[in-house]
Amino acid sequence: MPKAYVFTRYGGPETEALVDQDPPRPGPGQLLIAVRAAGVNPVDWKQRTGYQRPGQQRRELPAVFGNEVAGVVEEIGDGVTGFAAGDEVFGNPVAGGYAEYALLPVTVTAHKPAGISFTDAAALPVAAATAYDGIRQLDLPAGATLVVTGAGGGVGVAAVQIARAEGLHVIGVASAAKKDLVESLGAVHVPSGPDFVAGVRAVAPDGVDAVYDLVGGEVLEAAAELLTDRTGLITAGGKDIVARLGGSPVVRARSAAVLDAVAELVVNGSLKPLVTGTFPLERAAEALRTVEEGHARGKLVIEIGI
Structure with missing residues (x-):
C-alpha cells in the first residue's frame, strides 16, 4: 500500500508517523499525481503545531505533511482541462505532499519544463x-x-x-x-x-x-x-x-501563472533552486528536523520513486 508521512495530532515531533494510505481520488478541478519529489519548508512543521493561515480550515487528522510537490499526473477530476495522464507537473497540494500520491488543484499547478528535474521543481511552489x-x-x-x-x-x-x-x-x-x-x-x-x-x-x-x-x-x-x-x-x-x-x-498570489514565471527563471538561468539535501520518504523525519532546528542551507527535498 502507498506510504505517507503524517502527523496524527497537533504537537511536537512525537506526533509524526510513516503510514499506509490509500491514494486519494481527484474531485472537480483536481489532479491525482504520483509524487516524485516534495519540498520541505518551515510551514510544514508549523502546521503540525496547529498553525493555520487566516481563513484556512483546520486539517483533518491524520494529516499529511508538505506544501509543494512535483510528479506525474495519474488521473484528472471533472472539469479539468489542459492536463492529461502522464503530464509532468508541479504545484501546491490540496492536503499534503510527503506521500506517494497527492492531489493538486489545477489553480496552483503548472507543467514542469523538460529542462527542470522533479527535485528542483518541487523546490519552487512555496x-x-x-x-x-x-x-x-x-x-x-x-x-x-x-x-x-x-x-x-x-x-x-x-x-x-x-x-x-x-x-x-x-x-x-x-x-x-x-x-x-x-x-x-x-x-x-x-x-x-x-x-x-x-x-x-x-x-x-x-x-x-x-x-x-x-x-x-x-x-x-x-x-x-x-x-x-x-x-x-x-x-x-x-x-x-x-x-x-x-x-x-507578503501577499501571496498562489497561482499557476506565478509557478510558470518562477519555472521560466530557472530555465533562463536567473534562479537556481539550490537543493542542498535530498531524503527518501522513509527519512522524512530527518529532513523535517533539519528545517525545524534551523540548520538547513538552501532547500531540502524528499525524493519518492526517483
Whole structure:
C-alpha cells in the first residue's frame, strides 16, 4: 500500500508517523499525481503545531505533511482541462505532499519544463513563489538596495537571486556559516545576530530602500529601524507584528501563472533552486528536523520513486 508521512495530532515531533494510505481520488478541478519529489519548508512543521493561515480550515487528522510537490499526473477530476495522464507537473497540494500520491488543484499547478528535474521543481511552489511574490510586491527600481533577512534559507536564497536578476543591490543577513552561500548568489553578507543592523549600516552607509524579512520576531523589529519609509518593509516571517511596524505581510498570489514565471527563471538561468539535501520518504523525519532546528542551507527535498 502507498506510504505517507503524517502527523496524527497537533504537537511536537512525537506526533509524526510513516503510514499506509490509500491514494486519494481527484474531485472537480483536481489532479491525482504520483509524487516524485516534495519540498520541505518551515510551514510544514508549523502546521503540525496547529498553525493555520487566516481563513484556512483546520486539517483533518491524520494529516499529511508538505506544501509543494512535483510528479506525474495519474488521473484528472471533472472539469479539468489542459492536463492529461502522464503530464509532468508541479504545484501546491490540496492536503499534503510527503506521500506517494497527492492531489493538486489545477489553480496552483503548472507543467514542469523538460529542462527542470522533479527535485528542483518541487523546490519552487512555496519557497521560490513566495520570494517572487515579495519581490514583485516591493517593485523596486534597478539599482535600489534590498536587505533580505534569513537569506540562507529556502525563500531567502530565491529572493536574493530574483532580486539580483532585477538589478537590485542585495544585502543578505544570515549566519556566519552561510556566508559563502549568500555571497555566491551575488549578495553582500552580513552576519545575523544582535548587531546585524550595525553590520548593514556599515556596508550601506547611504541607507537601504527596502527590507524583505523572512525571520520575524526581534529580527523584524530590528530590521524596521533601517527604514525611514516603512512601506518598504515586508515579511513572510512576522505577519503578526508587521502592521504595527508600518510594513506589510507578503501577499501571496498562489497561482499557476506565478509557478510558470518562477519555472521560466530557472530555465533562463536567473534562479537556481539550490537543493542542498535530498531524503527518501522513509527519512522524512530527518529532513523535517533539519528545517525545524534551523540548520538547513538552501532547500531540502524528499525524493519518492526517483
